Amino acid sequence: MEKVKIAVLISGSGTNLQAVIDSINKKEINGEIKLVISNRQNAFGLKRAEEENIKNIFVDPRNLNDENYDKKLIFELEKESIDLIILAGYLKILTKNIIKEYKNKIMNIHPSLIPCFSGKKYYGIKVHEEAIKYGVKISGATTHFVDEEPDGGPIIIQEMVKVDYDDTAESLQKKVLKIEHKILPESIKLFCEGKLEVIGRKVKIK
Numbered sequence: 001m002e003k004v005k006i007a008v009l010i011s012g013s014g015t016n017l018q019a020v021i022d023s024i025n026k027k028e029i030n031g032e033i034k035l036v037i038s039n040r041q042n043a044f045g046l047k048r049a050e051e052e053n054i055k056n057i058f059v060d061p062r063n064l065n066d067e068n069y070d071k072k073l074i075f076e077l078e079k080e081s082i083d084l085i086i087l088a089g090y091l092k093i094l095t096k097n098i099i100k101e102y103k104n105k106i107m108n109i110h111p112s113l114i115p116c117f118s119g120k121k122y123y124g125i126k127v128h129e130e131a132i133k134y135g136v137k138i139s140g141a142t143t144h145f146v147d148e149e150p151d152g153g154p155i156i157i158q159e160m161v162k163v164d165y166d167d168t169a170e171s172l173q174k175k176v177l178k179i180e181h182k183i184l185p186e187s188i189k190l191f192c193e194g195k196l197e198v199i200g201r202k203v204k205i206k
């Protein structure tokens, strides 16, 4: 089977990107990362890509509205004939044109059990601060296809972690990050094997 051409969009440290790189290097995924794009010039994830000789570019968001920014993204993605886009800590909202162009071909990783602690204002450590504040007994991570609703697309995989009484937002983040690094490569593997079928709001794993 032909290798799936993958692009990863990042904004930060890129530990999820690294987990995907490592899984591909272990030949677990029938895919190849052709491109890493960041909206932040100092994103450490760009260095991780460089380290692996993966094409990586900073697309500067200054002086570009969201529509024109996404037009630049689409131009770069089409240049590499990308089949699957991964949002790995990508902190910019995608506009409807790119979501339409890549329907059910954009995957996101979110550090909670969606629909809890998800949506526009929930990202990074804030997700875990709200979970700790609420006093939840379990949390976890979710991979999902991206649609126009932030964190709202069809769910692919969810995995939980127990939240202990003395957990802090930071200690919970560490626990959940471990799960993220497991279920994101797993989700990509299934996509690359053609095993994900989206039926309405639900994803069937064949």
Ligand code: GRF
Pocket: 010, 011, 012, 013, 014, 015, 016, 017, 045, 088, 089, 090, 109, 110, 111, 124, 177, 180
């Ligand atoms: C992860 O917690 C991810 O769930 C969230 O942003 C964080 C990115 O971390 N979307 P990294 O850049 O992959 O280390």
